[in-house]
Amino acid sequence: MSAALSAAEQGWHVFPLRPGTKRPALHGEAACSRAGACEGGHRKWEQRATTDPDRIRATWAQGPFNIGIATGPSGLLVVDLDMPKPNSNGDTPDGATTFKALCERTGHAVPTTYRTRTASGGQHLYFTAPNGTSLANTAGTVAPLVDTRAWGGYVVAAGSITGAGPYEPVGAPVVAALPLWLLSILKPAPKASQAPSMAVAGQSRRYADTALACEARSVAGAQLGEREAKLFRAARALGRFVAWGDLPRHVVEQALQEAGEAAGLPPSQCRATLRSALNWSVAHNQRRQGAA
Template sequence: MNNHLLRAALDAAERGWHVFPLRPGSKRPALHGEERCPRTGECASGHRKWEERATTDPARIHRAWCGRPFNVGIATGPSGLLVIDLDMPKNNSSSDTPSGVTTFKALCERAGQRVPTTRTVRTASGGMHLYFTAPPGVRLTNTAGTLAPLVDTRAGGGYVVAPGSITPGGSYVVVDDRPVAPLPGWLCEALQGPRRTPQPGPVPLATSASRYAAAALRNETQAVATAADGTRNHTLLRAARALGRLIATGDLTRAEVEEALSRAAAGNATQPERYYDDVIRRGLDWSIAHNSPRRPA
């Protein structure tokens, strides 16, 4: 058994994944906690947690697994992994409660995406671990049910039990040994949550605008800044036409309206700045031409 688990730890380390021992037959770390830290060896300069002590060094792995049949933990953060954990319903759940595999498939269907294929491990409970490489420069952490019910993730600050490990409930077994795929972009965005739209700051008014004109400028720029995808151009054009009437009446200057709308569009942009500036220009030109008072003949 020691050789089997040692081989599992070395196999993970050869892939560049940082491993540490779990208690025999368990999913819990076997390393000492801070309250029992001897402040010697690796902890001589201060207590180091399991994530910091996880390693790919074969010599350290041999020393750790030579005496006891430790299960193998993979620290997902240092390993550059994000693992999606598709769990099984608990024993006290309703008999028709869908599994994590089922809810994840439904999530992919709603997003119009295929279920991603990658290295897959069957867990001791009958669930699945889907291994992905984490995107560079993006800080992802553990989640529980964020994507869908019974769909958790392990990334920075988390770990998974490596295949080859054995618990009273069963073994962790590789069921798809293909290379680890990059995390799909749509899943990365879902895990990061909705992006907060920058709100435009107040634009100083060069004119002695009335309260009505100032409120109109504030409301229209707010509408542009918070416009949903697919409505942004229409909202910007409508705002330019609405504010163009106030330029025609002298309540606002063209410069302050152009600045306010340009800043609002930039905070919610999917197109180059010149694209939005052209929309603003066309909207203002149309509105000013149609609302300027006619000069007497």
């Protein structure tokens, strides 16, 4: 109860998790009686999470529940630096290592902010999400074993205890604002094409050529501190054209490689960023938008 109240004092919306676990303790929709808090319809954990101290005391007086923090309503973006899975290769780096490498590639230090050590030995980095931006959960988008929790997600709060161990606060006591370079990676890429699904090949190719020119120009003009993130987002946006056959991959790579180097990025860093971002985009855009 004390840990739940402490989280609520930070403005974080909490809800109970089953004792000793990470699973919500609230009833599911199938078991909903449509009474009490659900009188107007079933309310899920994100809707029922609260900062009301009276509700928190009443709930935790019923048992030693763990604490879940609904990240979206709390205005949080939490970066989850996970540990390798049991079936991973022995030399697989953990999330903290891959996140540190990403920070180094983008020319930034690992952000100083409030964080917790998870029961598995990983870390949760807490950031305040920018106003007016609705971020969703991600899995592996930032880097391998680096996930994020925002709207539609929750994290286990410090003070909770599972069979694997406790969740404990470590590091800085203050939650920092989400860095702009990280926000640029997490923001949904703008839709690259509004062309109808049955557009002729010539129209589609002309649109792709225009998009390539615009993205290359944007990367080449990027300022210090945003160069790698802009290159990453440009490759993610253009990768769909590669997947759809509108642009050859080597054309995209050459144009963005030249743009990245023109902005001052090392050639090897450009190649690594382009390879990672294009591989992801091609794999996730096999079907053209608007296709049946």
